[in-house]
Amino acid sequence: MKTMRLTGLMRKEVYEIVRDPSSIAIAFVLPLVLLLIFGYGVSLDARRILMAEVVDHPTQLTASFLAELQRSPWFRPTIYPDQASAEQALMAGRANAILWLRSDFTRQAYSAGSAPIHLTVNGVDANQARLIENYVNVSWLLWLQQEATGQGAHLETPVAADARVWFNPALRSRDYLVPGLIAIVMTLIGALLTALVVAREWERGTMEGIMVTPVAKTEILSGKLIPYFAMGMGGMILSTAMAVFLFGVPLHGSLLVLFGTAALFLLTALGMGLVISVLARSQFVAAMIAIVTTFLPAFILSGFIFDIRSMPQPIQLLTHIVAARYFVTILQSAFLAGDVWPVLLRNVFGMGVLCALFLGIALLRFRKRLD
Amino acid sequence: MRPILHRILALTVKELLALLRDAASRAVLIGPPIIQMLVFGYAATFDLKHVPFAVYNQDRGRLSRDFIARFEGSPSFSLLRVVHNQNELGQAIDDKSVLMAMDIGPTFTSDIERGRTTHVQLILDGRDSNTAALAMGYAQSIVTTFNQTQISIQGGTLPSTVLLDRAWFNPNLDSRWFIVPGICGILTLLVSMLTTGLSVAREREMGTFDQLLVTPLHPTEILLGKSLPGFIVGFAEGSFIILVSVFWFHVPFTGSVLGLYLGLFCFLLATVGIGLMMSSLAVTQQQGLLGVFLFMVPAIVLSGFATPIANMPQIVQYITLLDPLRYFLIVLRGSFLEGAGVSLFWPQYWPLAVIGVVSMIVAGRLFRRRLS
Amino acid sequence: MDAVAVGNLSKSFGKGTAHRDALKNISLEIPAGSMTALIGPDGAGKTTLLRLLAGILTPSAGAIRVLDHPLPKEALALQRQIGYMPQRFGLYEDLTVEENLSLFADLHSIPHEKREHRFAGLLTMTALGPFRKRLAGQLSGGMKQKLGLACTLIHPPELLLLDEASVGVDPISRRELWSIIQQQVAGQKVTVLLSTAYMDEAERCDHVILLHEGEILAQGNPAQLAASFEGRAFVLENVPTAPRNLQAQIAQLPGVVDTVIQGDGLRIVMQQAEPPALPQKLTLYGTPKPVPARLEDAFVSLLFSRTTRHPIPLPPQRDIAGDDTAVVAVKDLFRYFGAFAAVKNVSFSVRKGEIFGLLGANGAGKSTTFRMLCGLLPSSSGTLRVAGVDLRTAPAAARARIGYVSQKFSLYGALSVQQNLSFFSAAYGLENPRKQDRMAWALEELELKDYAKMNAGELPLGYKQRLALACALMHEPSILFLDEPTSGVDPLARREFWARVNALAESGVTCLVTTHFMEEAEYCDHLLLMSLGEVLAQGTPSEIKAKARSKAHPTPSMEDAFISLIEEHEQASRRAS
Numbered sequence A: 001m002k003t004m005r006l007t008g009l010m011r012k013e014v015y016e017i018v019r020d021p022s023s024i025a026i027a028f029v030l031p032l033v034l035l036l037i038f039g040y041g042v043s044l045d046a047r048r049i050l051m052a053e054v055v056d057h058p059t060q061l062t063a064s065f066l067a068e069l070q071r072s073p074w075f076r077p078t079i080y081p082d083q084a085s086a087e088q089a090l091m092a093g094r095a096n097a098i099l100w101l102r103s104d105f106t107r108q109a110y111s112a113g114s115a116p117i118h119l120t121v122n123g124v125d126a127n128q129a130r131l132i133e134n135y136v137n138v139s140w141l142l143w144l145q146q147e148a149t150g151q152g153a154h155l156e157t158p159v160a161a162d163a164r165v166w167f168n169p170a171l172r173s174r175d176y177l178v179p180g181l182i183a184i185v186m187t188l189i190g191a192l193l194t195a196l197v198v199a200r201e202w203e204r205g206t207m208e209g210i211m212v213t214p215v216a217k218t219e220i221l222s223g224k225l226i227p228y229f230a231m232g233m234g235g236m237i238l239s240t241a242m243a244v245f246l247f248g249v250p251l252h253g254s255l256l257v258l259f260g261t262a263a264l265f266l267l268t269a270l271g272m273g274l275v276i277s278v279l280a281r282s283q284f285v286a287a288m289i290a291i292v293t294t295f296l297p298a299f300i301l302s303g304f305i306f307d308i309r310s311m312p313q314p315i316q317l318l319t320h321i322v323a324a325r326y327f328v329t330i331l332q333s334a335f336l337a338g339d340v341w342p343v344l345l346r347n348v349f350g351m352g353v354l355c356a357l358f359l360g361i362a363l364l365r366f367r368k369r370l371d
Numbered sequence B: 001m002r003p004i005l006h007r008i009l010a011l012t013v014k015e016l017l018a019l020l021r022d023a024a025s026r027a028v029l030i031g032p033p034i035i036q037m038l039v040f041g042y043a044a045t046f047d048l049k050h051v052p053f054a055v056y057n058q059d060r061g062r063l064s065r066d067f068i069a070r071f072e073g074s075p076s077f078s079l080l081r082v083v084h085n086q087n088e089l090g091q092a093i094d095d096k097s098v099l100m101a102m103d104i105g106p107t108f109t110s111d112i113e114r115g116r117t118t119h120v121q122l123i124l125d126g127r128d129s130n131t132a133a134l135a136m137g138y139a140q141s142i143v144t145t146f147n148q149t150q151i152s153i154q155g156g157t158l159p160s161t162v163l164l165d166r167a168w169f170n171p172n173l174d175s176r177w178f179i180v181p182g183i184c185g186i187l188t189l190l191v192s193m194l195t196t197g198l199s200v201a202r203e204r205e206m207g208t209f210d211q212l213l214v215t216p217l218h219p220t221e222i223l224l225g226k227s228l229p230g231f232i233v234g235f236a237e238g239s240f241i242i243l244v245s246v247f248w249f250h251v252p253f254t255g256s257v258l259g260l261y262l263g264l265f266c267f268l269l270a271t272v273g274i275g276l277m278m279s280s281l282a283v284t285q286q287q288g289l290l291g292v293f294l295f296m297v298p299a300i301v302l303s304g305f306a307t308p309i310a311n312m313p314q315i316v317q318y319i320t321l322l323d324p325l326r327y328f329l330i331v332l333r334g335s336f337l338e339g340a341g342v343s344l345f346w347p348q349y350w351p352l353a354v355i356g357v358v359s360m361i362v363a364g365r366l367f368r369r370r371l372s
Numbered sequence C: 001m002d003a004v005a006v007g008n009l010s011k012s013f014g015k016g017t018a019h020r021d022a023l024k025n026i027s028l029e030i031p032a033g034s035m036t037a038l039i040g041p042d043g044a045g046k047t048t049l050l051r052l053l054a055g056i057l058t059p060s061a062g063a064i065r066v067l068d069h070p071l072p073k074e075a076l077a078l079q080r081q082i083g084y085m086p087q088r089f090g091l092y093e094d095l096t097v098e099e100n101l102s103l104f105a106d107l108h109s110i111p112h113e114k115r116e117h118r119f120a121g122l123l124t125m126t127a128l129g130p131f132r133k134r135l136a137g138q139l140s141g142g143m144k145q146k147l148g149l150a151c152t153l154i155h156p157p158e159l160l161l162l163d164e165a166s167v168g169v170d171p172i173s174r175r176e177l178w179s180i181i182q183q184q185v186a187g188q189k190v191t192v193l194l195s196t197a198y199m200d201e202a203e204r205c206d207h208v209i210l211l212h213e214g215e216i217l218a219q220g221n222p223a224q225l226a227a228s229f230e231g232r233a234f235v236l237e238n239v240p241t242a243p244r245n246l247q248a249q250i251a252q253l254p255g256v257v258d259t260v261i262q263g264d265g266l267r268i269v270m271q272q273a274e275p276p277a278l279p280q281k282l283t284l285y286g287t288p289k290p291v292p293a294r295l296e297d298a299f300v301s302l303l304f305s306r307t308t309r310h311p312i313p314l315p316p317q318r319d320i321a322g323d324d325t326a327v328v329a330v331k332d333l334f335r336y337f338g339a340f341a342a343v344k345n346v347s348f349s350v351r352k353g354e355i356f357g358l359l360g361a362n363g364a365g366k367s368t369t370f371r372m373l374c375g376l377l378p379s380s381s382g383t384l385r386v387a388g389v390d391l392r393t394a395p396a397a398a399r400a401r402i403g404y405v406s407q408k409f410s411l412y413g414a415l416s417v418q419q420n421l422s423f424f425s426a427a428y429g430l431e432n433p434r435k436q437d438r439m440a441w442a443l444e445e446l447e448l449k450d451y452a453k454m455n456a457g458e459l460p461l462g463y464k465q466r467l468a469l470a471c472a473l474m475h476e477p478s479i480l481f482l483d484e485p486t487s488g489v490d491p492l493a494r495r496e497f498w499a500r501v502n503a504l505a506e507s508g509v510t511c512l513v514t515t516h517f518m519e520e521a522e523y524c525d526h527l528l529l530m531s532l533g534e535v536l537a538q539g540t541p542s543e544i545k546a547k548a549r550s551k552a553h554p555t556p557s558m559e560d561a562f563i564s565l566i567e568e569h570e571q572a573s574r575r576a577s
Helices: A003-019 A019-041 A060-071 A083-091 A103-112 A126-150 A173-204 A206-210 A217-246 A255-279 A281-302 A312-321 A323-336 A339-367 B002-021 B023-043 B062-073 B085-095 B108-113 B126-156 B174-197 B199-206 B207-215 B219-245 B257-281 B285-301 B314-320 B322-340 B340-369 C046-053 C099-106 C112-126 C141-153 C171-188 C199-203 C222-227 C245-249 C280-285 C293-305 C366-373 C396-401 C418-426 C434-445 C461-473 C491-506 C539-546 C558-576
Strands: A050-056 A077-079 A099-100 A114-121 A158-168 B051-057 B078-083 B098-102 B117-125 B161-168 C002-013 C019-033 C035-039 C061-066 C069-071 C082-085 C157-161 C191-195 C207-212 C215-220 C232-235 C255-260 C267-270 C327-335 C340-351 C355-360 C381-386 C400-407 C477-485 C510-514 C528-530 C535-538
Touching: A003 A019, A003 A217, A019 A158, A019 A173, A019 A217, A019 B285, A019 B314, A050 A126, A050 C141, A050 C171, A060 A077, A060 A099, A060 A103, A077 A083, A077 A206, A077 A339, A083 A099, A083 A114, A083 C510, A099 A126, A103 A114, A114 A126, A126 B126, A126 B161, A126 B174, A158 B126, A173 A217, A173 A255, A173 A281, A173 A323, A173 B126, A173 B285, A206 C232, A206 C535, A217 A339, A217 C171, A217 C207, A255 A281, A255 A323, A255 A339, A281 B023, A281 B285, A312 A323, A312 B023, A312 C099, A312 C215, A323 B126, A339 C539, B002 B219, B002 C112, B002 C418, B023 B174, B023 B219, B051 B062, B051 B085, B062 B078, B062 B108, B062 B126, B062 B285, B078 B126, B085 B098, B085 B117, B085 B161, B098 B126, B108 B117, B108 C019, B108 C528, B117 C327, B174 B219, B174 B257, B174 B285, B199 B257, B199 B285, B199 C112, B219 B257, B219 B340, B257 B322, B257 B340, B285 B322, B314 C267, B314 C491, C002 C046, C002 C191, C019 C035, C019 C061, C019 C191, C035 C199, C046 C157, C046 C191, C082 C141, C082 C245, C099 C112, C112 C141, C112 C171, C141 C157, C141 C171, C141 C267, C157 C171, C157 C293, C157 C558, C171 C191, C171 C558, C199 C222, C207 C222, C207 C293, C215 C222, C222 C293, C232 C366, C245 C267, C245 C280, C245 C491, C255 C293, C255 C461, C267 C293, C267 C434, C267 C477, C293 C491, C327 C366, C327 C510, C340 C366, C340 C510, C340 C535, C355 C491, C366 C381, C366 C510, C396 C400, C400 C461, C418 C434, C477 C491, C491 C510, C528 C539, C528 C558, C535 C558, C539 C558
Parallel strands: A050 A077, A050 A099, A114 B161, A158 B117, B051 B078, B051 B098, C035 C191, C035 C207, C082 C157, C157 C191, C355 C510, C355 C528, C400 C477, C477 C510
Antiparallel strands: A099 A114, B098 B117, C002 C019, C002 C061, C061 C069, C207 C215, C232 C267, C255 C267, C327 C340, C327 C381, C528 C535
16 A cells, blocks of 8 residues: 555545535534434433323322322323313323222222222333333332321331432433434444445546556545544544533543544444445435435444344344444443443454454455446 | 326326336335335334343242242343342443343341331343333332232231223233334335435436426426325335235224325325425435435434424424424324324324425425526 | 557446447557557447456456556556546546646655646646646536546556547647647657547547447558548539538439538548439539548448448428528627626527527537527526527427427436437427327437337437437427537437438528537538637638638638637737736
């Protein structure tokens, strides 16, 4: 490899980047917009559950139960006069769940039978529905205990499960979504940018002119990789700064590890872009492939939102070729837990294999030939 | 009127042929949505299955074994490792081999038998907050059932209540029923935006645009000719994906077909309109793509596809009012699961129609301004 | 020693039904230090051969040795020693002239201390010195080609491969390009192999290779090649201006291979070395005189027997006398792009049934004028009437009177020939049964039947041209705009194209044409010469040539006239500023 040829190609690339604002837009505006939207817009915590409460026959007992629900940070209760109107509210989306205490609730509670607390949730959003059930469950248990102590009776809950959530005790979903998001943004920058710029050279005919000069194909490929790598790292710094300073996500790991793994990931993403551009010589097709194989898989198959362990086996296998999968895990660990070497090594290995695979394919399939 | 229809029809046919005769664009238009539908349909689920957990059990009694068995018996958890000290427990969480670790004290059985509360420590890996929160909920409910059994054995008193859960529309709380209709919406959005968003820029780059402009075609006719293919492709792919949802993924369809298709029509009106707006603004395909992309990503994220809109900050919630996908997802989920029909969907139809009409008018203006 | 030695070379593309032989069993040698031209119809395999020699295609069979490097094995080593300029040289348009040069200097590892000297030389030679800091994207077509050539020459090559370097370039830039190439041959002893559609360029080479359907049809010294057709060329002198009818009649005589209008004369090439037997009614023009044969005669004659050409009959002669209606009228037309005036104070009018030619250097304002006439671009001021209306503001239906064939291929490449025809006839509001009739007409008359189901994008260039013309004619327009319609097209296809345009003009269609082929300018009834956005001269071809007459050039050709008039004007305006 000759440095003069390589620097020449890189300088050319830099001029093109500087003079065509759309690549800068992809590298810096896209992360900015995406991080803002995700950071502020996406939260999995059901914090404002609209709870319709129907109490047929209010008593002191029902009041104390409702008071307990009121204390929970998750619910926004509204009292409805009867079950029918509450069901209407549920249908119209004005309520997520209905809590119904029947007229004989108090009587039953103190007599032999168990008094039923009817909870009806809208099951369309199964995830949210399950959260609602759990939150009500927790409140109900707390209430039971309180009632028992209040009446001087001795009710000890046999098992108290003291759940402690490590690394993210408050379970702030932003703290784990934002690091995951960085992986998605970086996938986009890397793959979309390289796929487009190489396809553009084919379309404009500049590639033919370059190919008949004495440059080696490694020089052509490195001439593309290095400038966009630098730009991608710039995007990474921007994203990290936003995560830490704007969204207040703690960064427990070392910067060295963070950026070291980011560099490896970026190389993988750029390699993927190169492979796409070797396969597709038109910008339109390259961009389509890039969108289809980067954004949505990184969003859905990386474990960023949907848990990989819960997917069917064949799809779990498929996630192994999604580079974002490894980087999402690394980032979540690096931000929230610190440098956990077993996690790091495992995922760095996965990413390294993919990186070698993509760069290898690009190198093999890219020819200084037109046929 | 007839000659106008005749010309628009010719434009539409030309546009469809240009899309479908080219092997690459045909492949890109048909292949990926189908593959994505299948892959994501299976992949996108919030239901926890086989969450690995580790146990450090210092108790030798019967009850702790019973307690652990309850976790093992649940489809949500699977016992990965039994460890012998607390260090190992922490280690297992740290290196992500388990998501949950359970520490059972030596007095578990004896405490319960004496009527005292025994404390079990559950450690969850908060790096996956969503999974952790769900797993915590699942674990709590297993503990609760265990407690209920224990209380009834001990003959506990005052006040006796039971919590009866019931979920409407989705009794088994299968999150696939929630996600799959969402994917229908996303893929319809993707296909219709890409069909219209790049069409003018592509003609500009290929030089065919001038050839089109010297014909007696009116700019409005050209725009209509550009938008109809988006509708046709959107309808075709949308219908196909809906069929896959019903017959492959067995998501129940309980609502009215008319209500759903009225929604699909209004949705396509909006997406095609926005696509045309991008198209009229973009000079090159790269710009068109960037535009489509910068619209589509937020549109998906803010639609309520994966995360409820109600959880978003108020200001972001206002922004979602401009997102066509938000309304269409409600129509889709309503039609599939809630058995809702046309009458319940008006609040979704009209904003879509307004977005559609406004963006079409703006696109027409931009298009004509670009020409002069 | 041979710079290039090729033995039994074959190259094919595609598999199965798409299989296509581009080169069939070719053997040739090119001696070092010589200048060789590749000529031949479109799709003959010229570009494929050049790409194989540059090492960017792999041969299907056969051996290639270039500068003693066996290919494709030593392609990388070879690429240090050659310069290759592809048909569409891809300059980086976002880079300045100087940055483009630096890039190629870097790629050829030219040491920095030698660079300044080399750059200065190339910039002087190409006259691009004043534009060092300009973005390549903002250069005119001719300047881009010169910069492309400069980039190719940055590292003095031993072998220079040029693929149609002068396509779409005006005569002045073309002459400059040629002087650069010849300097290389003379001064640096460079071997040059170039492909071209211009026969005058091929004539200037030492050696000519005529390719046809992947095979070598003939090769040799251009003068010798022409000499073998000696005695078959004749000229009929002092014929009336634009004698299209006469030309068409003679073309149909037995034994006639080729007829072209040339100044005041008509050049006739015969199959045998005997003069054409003119029928009685044509004897009033005198007898054809024998003239020396040219390379072009050889080209046409050699391909005559191998290609099936159908004569294009002219419609019965019309009485055009007295039909003075101005179909196109332009008065005081201006067009500004920002502060830059692309078109300044242009006025002219075109009569019905005329072939009206617009000439000018790259960037003289021809295309801008054309786009304004077609209603694609508003004018800044002035009046503009096409068929009595301004197409910009007239109702859309008014555009049904014009047909437009643009500079670049601009049909739908993914649609078949038939689908393109069907779409454009519908766009022009044709309905059945007329639509069916016209489509049948187009497939029949323009001989597109065999290609009806093929994608337009895959047609050979000549057929693309025919299809473009067919699409513009579906609605039988009364005015036809042709913007450099024959750019890059070989001489045979060009003749056929013009025969069709002639037939149209004779049937009363007004044709406006721009072209960089000066011999095509001779076919026009009326010419308008533009330079730097202004009208420089207008009149018949003879009148234009008369303006350039001087002591040095008593009988200037159209090309001489073009160059001298434009250079004079450019110098005058430079002095004025």
